Amino acid sequence: MPEMNEAKKLRGWSLRDAAEAGQLLEVRCQFCRRTYRFFPRDLLQLTTNVSLDRLANRFRCERCNRRDYMSLKVVQIWGSEPGKLTVRRLVRVTSVKKPIWEDGVL
Structure with a gap:
């Protein structure tokens, strides 16, 4: 039987579904081959309950600072x-509080 496309698998699965199933999210940079693993409950505190196929492009690799080579995999x-x-x-x-200044005439 042929393998199913990974993006199709992730489309029907959300962060809350992965958290309830006790799974890990493995984010990998295909450029520098760095792997990060996250608990879905931690990510739910930072973002809304999104589909997992949309989540990979929200990450940025800390080593090479690239966003376009990130891939996501669900790990049991x-x-x-x-x-x-x-x-x-x-x-x-x-x-972070960042002051924004404006020059005005007295």
């Missing part, structure tokens, strides 16, 4: 994998 955690996989966790969200 199996028995021997906990304790061995590196997963990024959301610690806190900070907002």
